[in-house]
Amino acid sequence: MTIAVEIVLLILLLVTAAGAILVKDLMSAILLLGTYSFFLSLVWAWLGAVDVAFVEAVVGAGLATVLFLVTLFGTAPKDSRLRRPPPPIAALFALPLLGILLLYAANDLPEFGDPNSPASSHISPIYLENSFQDSHTPNVVTSVLMDYRSLDTMVETVVIFTAGIACALLLRRKAS
Amino acid sequence: MKIFFLCILLIIAVLIGAYLYRVIRGPTIFDRVLGLNGISTKAIILLALIGIVFERMDMFIDISTGYALLNLVGALAVAKYLEQKGLP
Numbered sequence: 001m002t003i004a005v006e007i008v009l010l011i012l013l014l015v016t017a018a019g020a021i022l023v024k025d026l027m028s029a030i031l032l033l034g035t036y037s038f039f040l041s042l043v044w045a046w047l048g049a050v051d052v053a054f055v056e057a058v059v060g061a062g063l064a065t066v067l068f069l070v071t072l073f074g075t076a077p078k079d080s081r082l083r084r085p086p087p088p089i090a091a092l093f094a095l096p097l098l099g100i101l102l103l104y105a106a107n108d109l110p111e112f113g114d115p116n117s118p119a120s121s122h123i124s125p126i127y128l129e130n131s132f133q134d135s136h137t138p139n140v141v142t143s144v145l146m147d148y149r150s151l152d153t154m155v156e157t158v159v160i161f162t163a164g165i166a167c168a169l170l171l172r173r174k175a176s
Numbered sequence: 177m178k179i180f181f182l183c184i185l186l187i188i189a190v191l192i193g194a195y196l197y198r199v200i201r202g203p204t205i206f207d208r209v210l211g212l213n214g215i216s217t218k219a220i221i222l223l224a225l226i227g228i229v230f231e232r233m234d235m236f237i238d239i240s241t242g243y244a245l246l247n248l249v250g251a252l253a254v255a256k257y258l259e260q261k262g263l264p
Contacts (some may be wrong), residue, residue: 001182008189012196019200031208034250035199038219038243045226045239054239061216062246066253073257 009046013039021087030068037061047112051141070171178229185225192218209254216247 016039020032037060044053110117127140127148137143145153192215199211220240227236 001179001186005182005186005189008186012189012192015193015196015200019196023200027205028202028208031205031212031254032199035196035212035215038216041239041243042219042222042226045223045236048230050232050235050239054242057239057243057246061243062249065250069253069257073260 006043006046009039009043013043026072027069030065030072033068034061034065037064067167074171181225181228185222185229188218188222188225205254205258209251213247213251216243220244 013036016032016036020029020036023029023032037056040060041053041056044050044056110119115121127144131137131140131143131147135143135147137147195211195214195218199208199215202208202211220243223236223240223243224233227233227240230236
């Protein structure tokens, strides 16, 4: 029963991705990419990664769609129904090969929810046992991001802030 | 009871396909925007159902609220720029 839900969600994901590649005008491709992010976020939520699902919904479906739209309308010529050229032949051959390579590499990954995998046997127990005493935050992910890796998060914030200022400078309206 | 909610989850996930057809085939932009809106309403319900199945309703309600807000922002952005640039 649960595998059926996964299969349906993944089929929706694949159909949306293929549609975003095959559709003719860029505006529709942006909307399809927004739909793709919605489905991807559902898949994350189904796998139990709630924080990743939230970030995917906020950044992928919300921010990226709006940024793509702003970019499209900032760069478009008079007619907004932009066409795009068909994909090059080399990409049609190289990208499926890359996908096969990634699938081959994914064979060696541990099973989903495997308690003996390296990630859940070495690092996670330490965080799960000590994070509440160390940081007094009930959410482990938050305490890892904001406490153990606080310098990393701060510099990431600086990078995103700089990028935001650059975007605002590039996209500002002319005064005249 | 869990089986019941899983069945509803599956049915709604299949029903999204109808909206997806309109998003992919839709002749005008408005069909696609409406399809995207419908998909995100279904996604909100799906998230709440996943929360019920996992018995962590408090956490998943937050995400579905975020979904609803973002859906509004995306639709507003499309409407604003279609208004500025005229219909394609």
